[in-house]
Amino acid sequence: MSEKRDPAATGETVDSSAGLLGLERVSAFSDGVFAIAITLLVIEIKVPAVEHDLAQALLAKWPSYLGYLVSFIIIGIWWVNHHRLFDGFVRADHLLLLLNLFHLMCIAFIPFTTALLAEYFWHGGADERTAAAIYSGTLLLAALFDNAMWLRGVQAGLLSPEMPASMIPAINRLFALTLLVYAIAVGLAFVLPVISIAICLAIAIYYALPGQRVPVL
Amino acid sequence: MSEKRDPAATGETVDSSAGLLGLERVSAFSDGVFAIAITLLVIEIKVPAVEHDLAQALLAKWPSYLGYLVSFIIIGIWWVNHHRLFDGFVRADHLLLLLNLFHLMCIAFIPFTTALLAEYFWHGGADERTAAAIYSGTLLLAALFDNAMWLRGVQAGLLSPEMPASMIPAINRLFALTLLVYAIAVGLAFVLPVISIAICLAIAIYYALPGQRVPVL
Amino acid sequence: MSEKRDPAATGETVDSSAGLLGLERVSAFSDGVFAIAITLLVIEIKVPAVEHDLAQALLAKWPSYLGYLVSFIIIGIWWVNHHRLFDGFVRADHLLLLLNLFHLMCIAFIPFTTALLAEYFWHGGADERTAAAIYSGTLLLAALFDNAMWLRGVQAGLLSPEMPASMIPAINRLFALTLLVYAIAVGLAFVLPVISIAICLAIAIYYALPGQRVPVL
């Protein structure tokens, strides 16, 4: 929305540009990283080299397709959430930019964790649990930086004046709950890796459901 | 067109921003995925390692260049169609965003299906048919999500008021026809894989012809 | 420049949006392809796997770095030219979009031709000549589609009314000369491959020089 609003009408010009860098540029750069990370997922899926029975060889790689599906959904929904978070800000400061950079670092790492998961998923044993822990752990880390951005926004007065103060505790609770569920997913990775990944997907889908979330976030 | 129109003049500001996320951001993100997917096609073409007669080795890889050509045209034209579809909307809702994400997931998968096709094309036998079926099947799936976006737009009242209601049945018919032809292409992949791919290319080219299509779509 | 100009003031709104797709979107999509292609050049440079004497192994790969340098300059300058060409248009039609797609197809192919050149350059013999011919031939093809876009713009009345008609013959001559020099480079690839590549680089640098070119192009 901020791309469209008339600065002259809202009187936010000064705030928007007072930070280190305009929010829209950071937002556009972040969009680029999300779009590239989501599209790079495919290059981790390799064409099998077989003499015959390609269909069989492709079917055996089902964890790769499942990983592509799950990570595409997760990155796509996180991208929407990232935009909604930034829509709640009127400006950025140095710390917010750094936290955003660390958040993007986690997002851009997902093609690797997805390839790792696809390679070792359904193997059973410690290697599958390791891959699931790294996959869910990267998302937990991304969520931590997301939450840190929000907290920094609240603390440093970067929030839009349009956001009612009464909404802040509700968003805080949602973030705390999200982090708790991600932490459970990481813990479960060492016991039930399939359930761990299912929880990661479920959190993303929950955020994509209409009407179940705090409006602004 | 929506990037250029003056919100104040058309009175659409409220509608445009009332959804989960502004249409332009979704559109820009989708543009990014299309642009990255189309450019990633090249990294599936490997430089042959030969001691001598590079020309011969390169000529032997003609299915790779043909696949690059066909997929570049298909992704490029689908990109135009995606924009025209979104130009018909004034806002997006949660379901539309999810359907768009699944559509992009199919588009971003094309570098893989192209590499698969290039590797197994002209081999004859079951493997070539498998590769052709996956290639055309991914496009059928992309077209299904495209059609679902359109139907959701009609059903949930997301269409631009500028679009005459009389145009809707014509667009519905065009979508149904497109899906039918893609389904035929998938079916033919198991019998005449070359024809299957030719049909996929022909559909894209048909959409690129002037004056043969429903104006808005 | 078209991004900044006020449509209401110039009265070009109708023209700009009357085509298949707004020029700015096509321009932004093309920008994306140029930016991705130029950045993908690096992934063709592989880290050598050596037990000792990395410096020696890296020095032996000098054609890779030279190829990176040359192709980066060429794609970068072509990107500027692409924008200047599009700044001369007020709208696009179907054929222009298709020609642009084929132009981008050549640009996005450059990471492959660069890798090919780096692998077989300085080998001498037929393989080096093959690689040089494919490298310069791709640029010739890109220039042909560039010229076709310009000719289509002139013929179909897509040019900006701000462009003086007297400038058109001069631009035609520049395009003809460019094509001639690229054709000479392709021909020389079969005799003096190093000179062929040097000419490709020289054409790009010539276009980057100030004051030597037709103003609008």
Added chain:
Amino acid sequence: MSEKRDPAATGETVDSSAGLLGLERVSAFSDGVFAIAITLLVIEIKVPAVEHDLAQALLAKWPSYLGYLVSFIIIGIWWVNHHRLFDGFVRADHLLLLLNLFHLMCIAFIPFTTALLAEYFWHGGADERTAAAIYSGTLLLAALFDNAMWLRGVQAGLLSPEMPASMIPAINRLFALTLLVYAIAVGLAFVLPVISIAICLAIAIYYALPGQRVPVL
């Protein structure tokens, strides 16, 4: 900020568009290259192929993760600096565009130098020193082109009239100091490669600190 400002109000339209290409386009293209380069860092991290003990194999690859972390931070902060530099300009000329292209060439090269560093870091010996020298040397080169852009801006009158002339010597000193420290890092690479990389990271972090820098740069 320049994206939002009203050209009619500031009277900068003529200056902004008088150069070879609008500053915003160059800025957007540069953003794309930065975003792609930062996201491509991940594809240099390969999934290990092990029969058992994945955790051990992953831990052994710690230089890859460290390299990812360091280069992500460096590219991210350089991106912010690039924007701040461009915010100080009101137009670009041919030479500035060329210098920017060479700057981007260094940035886009970082995924390679990072992979090189990750492969040979902690090996000890000449190969580690070679990798560290190439890593820090690429950053020194990038900084040289950055400084050259600034000097060209000052010399050719491309600076924004909003920038007080008194600030120019301070920025010159900051650039000189930065170049000196990068040169020390390159020199140290041949003696203490770990310290050399630490200095490269420290320079980036210094630039990210609030209130320690010349305001406009």
